[in-house]
Amino acid sequence: MKPISFGFQPKQRLRSAGMRIRSVHAAAVTDPAALGRTSPGFDPALVSSSMNPMGHDARYEDSAARFRPPWADVACIVTADDGTWGLGMTSHSGPVVPLVNDFLGPIITGLDLVDVDHLWDLMTQGTGSHLGLSGVLSYAISAVDLALWDMLGKLESAPVFELLGGPARESLACYATGGNVDEYVADGFGAIKLPCPWGSDVEAAAELNADRFADARTVAGPDMPIRVDGWAIQRASDAIVLGEALGPLGVDWIEDCVFPEDWAAYAEVRAALPDTRLASGERWYGVAAFQLAIEQGWVDIVQPDALWVGGATPTRRIAALAEAGGVELALHCTGNDPYGQHIGLALAANTTNEMYYGGSIPDDLMATLRPLPGMAPVVEGTIVPSDAPGFGIELTLSDVERATAQSTVSLSPRSPAG
Numbered sequence: 231m232k233p234i235s236f237g238f239q240p241k242q243r244l245r246s247a248g249m250r251i252r253s254v255h256a257a258a259v260t261d262p263a264a265l266g267r268t269s270p271g272f273d274p275a276l277v278s279s280s281m282n283p284m285g286h287d288a289r290y291e292d293s294a295a296r297f298r299p300p301w302a303d304v305a306c307i308v309t310a311d312d313g314t315w316g317l318g319m320t321s322h323s324g325p326v327v328p329l330v331n332d333f334l335g336p337i338i339t340g341l342d343l344v345d346v347d348h349l350w351d352l353m354t355q356g357t358g359s360h361l362g363l364s365g366v367l368s369y370a371i372s373a374v375d376l377a378l379w380d381m382l383g384k385l386e387s388a389p390v391f392e393l394l395g396g397p398a399r400e401s402l403a404c405y406a407t408g409g410n411v412d413e414y415v416a417d418g419f420g421a422i423k424l425p426c427p428w429g430s431d432v433e434a435a436a437e438l439n440a441d442r443f444a445d446a447r448t449v450a451g452p453d454m455p456i457r458v459d460g461w462a463i464q465r466a467s468d469a470i471v472l473g474e475a476l477g478p479l480g481v482d483w484i485e486d487c488v489f490p491e492d493w494a495a496y497a498e499v500r501a502a503l504p505d506t507r508l509a510s511g512e513r514w515y516g517v518a519a520f521q522l523a524i525e526q527g528w529v530d531i532v533q534p535d536a537l538w539v540g541g542a543t544p545t546r547r548i549a550a551l552a553e554a555g556g557v558e559l560a561l562h563c564t565g566n567d568p569y570g571q572h573i574g575l576a577l578a579a580n581t582t583n584e585m586y587y588g589g590s591i592p593d594d595l596m597a598t599l600r601p602l603p604g605m606a607p608v609v610e611g612t613i614v615p616s617d618a619p620g621f622g623i624e625l626t627l628s629d630v631e632r633a634t635a636q637s638t639v640s641l642s643p644r645s646p647a648g
């Protein structure tokens with residue numbers, strides 16, 4: 231690996247100058263093993279026991295699987311005039327694949343590929359006004375945007391973290407999210423985050439989470455930051471009960487404790503818990519939600535996910551807002567994929583990085599991650615991302631085509647030059 235030099239080094243970009251986008255295509259990943267993903271990933275039983283967005287309703291307390299989308303992951307290939315291609319990935323193939331192939335792709339095909347900010351504006355402003363940016367459209371835009379950055383990196387023989395103005399640091403300091411605290415401590419992580427199972431008995435749920443927090447503190451020692459993720463909690467009143475239980479125990483932050491777009495609830499929780507650090511953002515889409523929350527002081531930490539929020543392009547804009555607004559940026563699941571790793575290394579505002587092991591397979595953390603080939607591993611709680619071109623993903627186009635071969639649409643529309 232070559233030595234890392236800090237700060238963006240301007241140089242003439244020759245290969246991408248004047249080049250245009252030839253094609254944009256997405257397909258469902260029907261054979262993850264072709265992408266090197268041979269493990270099943272998260273243990274469904276463990277996921278179901280702790281991640282139920284309707285767990286507060288007694289009728290659905292044991293029905294977490296009902297609320298998990300059934301769709302496969304998405305692979306998006308963007309190809310340039312000269313056949314250079316980039317890979318972007320996201321979730322929810324059912325609605326995302328046609329959004330890319332039928333709508334987003336035709337909007338940007340034939341356009342200059344260098345000004346990714348302009349392409350992102352076209353995709354969001356040109357579609358969001360009638361489709362609504364929140365949710366699956368944002369996932370679709372994410373896949374295209376990440377493919378564009380991967381392609382630009384390959385064209386310029388540069389890692390994406392350099393194209394984004396970095397690296398801002400030598401490595402990524404990571405914390406671990408999940409329930410296997412002793413394993414995370416033994417693996418050298420400097421901080422941990424606990425999932426918060428919830429239920430219709432609010433007092434019992436708060437007591438359970440306080441007990442889990444106390445147990446984690448015993449294992450982690452007195453100084454390690456311990457955060458909690460309340461993403462299955464929906465109501466402000468529930469979040470306030472949790473905050474009042476965990477605040478005295480020294481919780482470092484409470485995350486996602488109300489419904490993602492319930493702004494009145496965010497305001498209510500902020501007012502009730504003025505001294506508790508609040509985090510959110512992995513389920514906010516585009517830039518405006520972050521701008522609003524930062525301006526209103528509803529959160530202390532913002533957590534966009536590049537595979538969901540619209541890609542690297544809005545994540546960079548959100549980082550600027552966070553710095554200007556005096557809140558922390560802690561990218562969601564930075565360590566779990568090469569996209570987050572590169573973006574996390576590039577953005578100076580990004581202070582800490584998540585390794586998500588929620589619902590993990592005990593004693594096999596790497597199997598839980600299902601890393602793409604070329605993705606840097608976490609060692610002693612630290613990641614040094616690959617400096618290979620693009621996002622450093624070591625897959626051929628044939629690999630991606632095999633992974634999507636059973637999809638209802640084809641990823642093989644390129645000309646013989648590709």
Ligand SMILES: [Mg+2]
Nearest residue numbers: 459485486512
């Ligand atoms: Mg979270």
